[in-house]
């Protein structure tokens with residue numbers, strides 16, 4: 001049933017300090033671009049009645065490039081990200097995933113922070129951010145803390161955020177120039193589809209040897225995950241025409257030991273696991289070229 005908007009209150013503070021003060025009662029729900037929240041509201045699923053708009057907070061909308069890292073404010077839109085030259089050059093998987101997130105109109109409003117905090121296991125940007133070893137800075141009126149993004153997701157739609165906290169910054173180290181990078185999303189169609197399964201990978205090769213590899217997946221568990229077992233099976237392995245089949249077989253087997261996909265309306269656990277292994281093979285064979 002559609003919700004009655006008169007049942008909801010929206011406060012729109014002018015500054016981050018004000019927003020954090022309001023949030024300290026633990027009873028407000030942040031709303032950024034609103035592209036998730038408004039769908040929940042329209043369909044009568046939004047149980048939180050006190051909304052706190054953070055959409056216009058300039059303090060949350062920035063991309064800052066420093067020598068060692070790129071800092072992205074949680075309120076940065078996907079359009080901002082797609083238009084950023086340094087991100088395009090160094091973090092192509094983030095650009096790719098931003099371009100998959102809904103339509104252009106959606107990308108003009110939807111924020112990176114909203115994509116992460118919504119905590120869908122199928123969201124588009126988490127696999128890339130996991131590969132890139134991102135950290136996230138969470139802020140409240142009593143201080144801030146920075147944690148590895150890999151520790152942010154705590155279960156299905158559960159995150160490390162406390163009710164009085166906002167996600168402030170996503171930070172990615174600038175070490176990926178020269179890495180081979182891969183991202184593929186499998187959905188019901190090419191555009192405007194929520195993924196059934198997605199795999200992101202970055203790998204550094206010294207000659208034919210993999211000296212660093214990081215894999216991130218969507219819908220391979222109840223939350224976005226790094227694939228540590230598959231990574232371990234691939235580290236220091238040779239990517240050569242002679243060795244590739246053996247390496248792929250070991251990596252596929254390792255991935256299946258750690259896969260914990262869920263059955264839901266979009267797909268089955270069995271399909272997700274099988275296709276994830278196929279995507280991993282696709283990535284590894286692309287390293288031969």
Ligand SMILES: Cc1cc2nc3c(=O)[nH]c(=O)nc-3n(C[C@H](O)[C@H](O)[C@H](O)COP(=O)(O)OP(=O)(O)OC[C@H]3O[C@@H](n4cnc5c(N)ncnc54)[C@H](O)[C@@H]3O)c2cc1C
Nearest residue numbers: 032033034035036037102110111113114115117123124167
């Ligand atoms: C038509 C359509 C298509 C879509 N397609 C895709 C798709 O292909 N892939 C995909 O991944 N998503 C898709 N989405 C979902 C949505 O657009 C994205 O998840 C988007 O990034 C959400 O960002 P937002 O700023 O609009 O979040 P909001 O709706 O404002 O918020 C989402 C959640 O995050 C919380 N939140 C937001 N910002 C913060 C913050 N800074 N700190 C703490 N909590 C915060 C909110 O409280 C809420 O729980 C689609 C949505 C629509 C309507």
